[in-house]
Amino acid sequence: MKLKLTTLALSALMAAGPAMADLVFPSLSYRTGPYAAGGIPFADGYADYFTLLNERDGGIGGVMTKLLECETGYNTEKGVECYESTKGEGALIYQPLSTGITYQLIPKVTADNIPLHTMGYGRTSAANGKVFSNVFNYPANYWNGASGVVNYLLETNGGDLKGKKIALVYHNSAYGKEPIRTLEELSAKHGFELLALPVDHPGQEQKSQWLQIRRERPDFVTMWGWGVMNQVAIQEAANIRFPMENFIGVWWSGAEHDVMSAGDAANGYKALTFHNVGRDFPVFDDIQKHVVETGKAAGAGDQIGTVLYNRGMYAAMLAAEAVKTAQEIHGTADIDAAMMRDGMEALEMNEEKMAGLGMSNFGPTFNVSCENHGGPGLVGVTQWDASSKTWSLISDFKPTDGDVIGALVAEDSGAYAAENKITPNCN
Amino acid sequence: MFYREAGDFKTSYEQDSQTFPIKFDRFRYYAVLAIAFLVVPFVINDYWANAILLPFLIYAIAAIGLNILVGYAGQVSLGTGGFMAVGAYACYKFMTLMPEVSMFVHVLLAGGMTALVCVVFGLPSLRIKGFYLAVATLAAQFFLVWLFNRVPWFYNYSASGQISAPERDVFGILITGPNAPAWATYMFSLIFLTLCALIARNLTRGTIGRSWMAIRDMDIAAEIIGVNPLKAKLTAFAVSGFFIGISGALFFSVYLGAVEVGEAFGITKSFLVLFMVIIGGLGSIFGSFAGAAFLVLLPVILKVVGVDVLGWPTDIVAHFQLVIVGALIIVFLIVEPHGLAQLWRVAKEKLRLWPFPH
Numbered sequence: 001m002k003l004k005l006t007t008l009a010l011s012a013l014m015a016a017g018p019a020m021a022d023l024v025f026p027s028l029s030y031r032t033g034p035y036a037a038g039g040i041p042f043a044d045g046y047a048d049y050f051t052l053l054n055e056r057d058g059g060i061g062g063v064m065t066k067l068l069e070c071e072t073g074y075n076t077e078k079g080v081e082c083y084e085s086t087k088g089e090g091a092l093i094y095q096p097l098s099t100g101i102t103y104q105l106i107p108k109v110t111a112d113n114i115p116l117h118t119m120g121y122g123r124t125s126a127a128n129g130k131v132f133s134n135v136f137n138y139p140a141n142y143w144n145g146a147s148g149v150v151n152y153l154l155e156t157n158g159g160d161l162k163g164k165k166i167a168l169v170y171h172n173s174a175y176g177k178e179p180i181r182t183l184e185e186l187s188a189k190h191g192f193e194l195l196a197l198p199v200d201h202p203g204q205e206q207k208s209q210w211l212q213i214r215r216e217r218p219d220f221v222t223m224w225g226w227g228v229m230n231q232v233a234i235q236e237a238a239n240i241r242f243p244m245e246n247f248i249g250v251w252w253s254g255a256e257h258d259v260m261s262a263g264d265a266a267n268g269y270k271a272l273t274f275h276n277v278g279r280d281f282p283v284f285d286d287i288q289k290h291v292v293e294t295g296k297a298a299g300a301g302d303q304i305g306t307v308l309y310n311r312g313m314y315a316a317m318l319a320a321e322a323v324k325t326a327q328e329i330h331g332t333a334d335i336d337a338a339m340m341r342d343g344m345e346a347l348e349m350n351e352e353k354m355a356g357l358g359m360s361n362f363g364p365t366f367n368v369s370c371e372n373h374g375g376p377g378l379v380g381v382t383q384w385d386a387s388s389k390t391w392s393l394i395s396d397f398k399p400t401d402g403d404v405i406g407a408l409v410a411e412d413s414g415a416y417a418a419e420n421k422i423t424p425n426c427n
Numbered sequence: 428m429f430y431r432e433a434g435d436f437k438t439s440y441e442q443d444s445q446t447f448p449i450k451f452d453r454f455r456y457y458a459v460l461a462i463a464f465l466v467v468p469f470v471i472n473d474y475w476a477n478a479i480l481l482p483f484l485i486y487a488i489a490a491i492g493l494n495i496l497v498g499y500a501g502q503v504s505l506g507t508g509g510f511m512a513v514g515a516y517a518c519y520k521f522m523t524l525m526p527e528v529s530m531f532v533h534v535l536l537a538g539g540m541t542a543l544v545c546v547v548f549g550l551p552s553l554r555i556k557g558f559y560l561a562v563a564t565l566a567a568q569f570f571l572v573w574l575f576n577r578v579p580w581f582y583n584y585s586a587s588g589q590i591s592a593p594e595r596d597v598f599g600i601l602i603t604g605p606n607a608p609a610w611a612t613y614m615f616s617l618i619f620l621t622l623c624a625l626i627a628r629n630l631t632r633g634t635i636g637r638s639w640m641a642i643r644d645m646d647i648a649a650e651i652i653g654v655n656p657l658k659a660k661l662t663a664f665a666v667s668g669f670f671i672g673i674s675g676a677l678f679f680s681v682y683l684g685a686v687e688v689g690e691a692f693g694i695t696k697s698f699l700v701l702f703m704v705i706i707g708g709l710g711s712i713f714g715s716f717a718g719a720a721f722l723v724l725l726p727v728i729l730k731v732v733g734v735d736v737l738g739w740p741t742d743i744v745a746h747f748q749l750v751i752v753g754a755l756i757i758v759f760l761i762v763e764p765h766g767l768a769q770l771w772r773v774a775k776e777k778l779r780l781w782p783f784p785h
Contacts, residue, residue: 031742032749040742070734071741076683076690081478081727088474103589103685111605123587172576174587174687181586198576201689412586419523419593420604 022066026086028096033073034202035227045312047298055290060323061333076100092340099175110134114337125412127374130424138375140274145250146179147400148379149222150186162191167218172198176224203229210236223249230258238265255307259384267386275314275363277391279305282358364397370426430778468610476609481682483723484616490703490715492670498710500663501643506564508696509571513541514675519590530595530602534676541672542665549664575688591685603680708768717767
């Protein structure tokens with residue numbers, strides 16, 4: 001009977017959730033399955049930042065935040081279940097950390113008028129805010145990443161890639177296929193040869209791809225991998241003695257756990273990034289003090305300062321700043337999803353703001369507008385040092401090829417608008 | 428007491444050969460239909476439709492399709508995921524090529540297309556059987572997924588290789604796309620499920636079904652008594668493919684709205700549907716429903732109990748789900764190898780004698 005009462009009381013509480021006027025942030029995380037190694041630190045960072053805001057500042061603008069975690073296992077069907085079960089609770093923003101789930105959610109969030117933030121993943125052409133009103137992918141997207149790789153290689157090779165051969169090892173899914181179009185355009189523009197090598201989910205078997213790399217001898221290898229695929233690829237590259245400094249992963253292929261298993265052989269491996277690395281930021285001291293030491297950390301508290309923890313925290317920070325912007329615009333602390341969308345569209349990230357948060361120079365400065373949901377697309381490069389076990393930023397955030405990307409974004413989003421009969425807004 | 432033949436007099440052959448000869452059974456069946464068609468659409472919301480009922484209805488269609496092949500005709504197939512992908516991609520191509528045609532027609536055409544593909548991949552069944560046939564259908568699974576990943580024509584040359592369902596309607600009511608109301612998607616799937624179940628039930632009671640079962644029980648004996656194995660096996664593949672194609676089309680267009688072939692229609696899908704058929708009961712239409720309900724609902728129930736009621740961390744609950752579902756599958760296979768349908772059958776036998784067992 002007692003249990004029944006508690007259950008009743010609990011379900012009553014849950015039903016009354018929206019009325020309690022918390023700021024609700026669903027976290028569609030994956031702590032299980034083949035992609036958990038990347039999902040766990042991201043989810044921890046995302047959760048810890050909101051806990052920090054509650055503990056230190058008493059929420060955002062005086063309203064407490066509430067995190068609803070839902071396990072997707074990187075599976076689209078579970079992702080849909082998670083979306084449907086959380087959207088009724090006053091969800092302000094969705095960040096699924098999965099390109100597959102993003103594709104499902106794009107039409108759904110637009111119909112339900114909830115913003116979707118796919119930071120550095122998802123559908124690249126969502127950068128065109130005229131067509132994708134509720135989808136944001138600032139500060140950088142896959143096509144910025146593809147162009148970032150090429151720009152970095154141009155820079156380190158005297159501005160000339162003619163006759164060079166670049167191999168792309170990619171996860172054979174929507175995620176991995178995204179950069180191909182841009183790389184094809186760029187290969188025509190800069191005269192390098194592109195060799196695309198798909199790796200099937202989950203990516204534990206890559207012998208044939210790396211055999212082909214050994215045979216074709218590309219000058220550079222770039223990788224669009226995630227989960228266990230990254231570790232395997234770096235190990236295989238080490239096995240065929242491919243020079244690590246010529247191997248550049250996208251930002252989802254450059255975390256500590258990806259390179260650790262290859263040991264010293266991974267030394268010199270490079271990865272892109274759109275935010276800073278390391279834990280030399282005052283905000284981490286606050287997290288240590290207010291979250292970890294009070295026992296409220298989402299994980300074991302050992303992930304702080306790792307690449308993906310930082311990214312999860314960065315995602316939470318951008319969401320929290322968008323909430324503040326929305327609160328200013330609408331003059332109310334208690335915002336809903338539609339107001340949140342306005343806040344995201346008016347978001348301005350500058351150095352002053354980041355310094356105030358204890359995250360000075362953590363990410364690029366940018367402004368979001370109604371037309372541009374993609375931000376500036378500044379991409380930096382990090383390199384792994386196996387002896388000190390740290391990533392360091394070796395190339396600062398630099399602009400990418402806006403002409404090529406802009407044309408591709410316009411083409412792809414135009415096709416989407418025609419297919420779904422969307423009339424562009426932002427007049 | 429209520430559940431018995433006594434007193435229920437049949438005066439015509441039609442009455443004698445009806446699907447539910449016992450009155451109580453018949454009324455229960457009408458009641459289920461009435462609730463499904465007349466009550467649920469009025470109380471349904473987005474969560475119930477998209478998280479629970481749509482996957483149940485669609486997997487039930489797939490399970491009926493596979494049950495015809497494995498349970499009735501005895502042809503083991505591991506290609507269900509690939510055949511569902513055929514349905515999904517055929518539906519997508521028809522939806523984009525002929526946007527003005529009713530969604531109903533698209534789904535039927537997708538089913539027909541899958542039936543053709545299924546027959547082609549069923550041809551080896553005339554020469555090989557058992558495990559060897561399973562391997563041949565496994566090849567179909569991998570080939571089809573590879574094909575849809577490889578040839579850009581199938582996904583209309585989209586940059587990511589994803590297919591997304593545009594908005595399509597039936598008599599002006601939106602069925603696909605994000606703005607489709609929950610009751611419409613539910614009704615659409617329910618109508619297909621009801622039709623499929625009725626067709627399947629009556630096929631398996633008739634000549635074709637009996638020839639399937641004869642082939643299943645002993646193919647040489649069946650041939651001697653005059654069952655044409657070519658016709659029996661290929662019709663089983665065709666009918667099964669038709670149902671599986673319909674479920675694949677609905678899975679893509681009505682339920683998910685966007686799919687990626689490797690993720691949505693991989694080998695795990697083939698196994699999932701096969702487990703539904705095995706747990707539900709081979710050679711039983713009711714078993715297909717029960718198996719689909721078991722494997723769709725159980726994870727959701729465990730999640731709701733673990734996360735929402737008990738407040739456990741999501742990863743622990745996800746791990747428990749695997750443990751509990753796995754353990755239950757083993758328990759069922761040991762305790763009741765003929766599946767949930769057999770439990771139901773035993774319960775009915777007992778009910779007939781209750782409350783005065785002799």
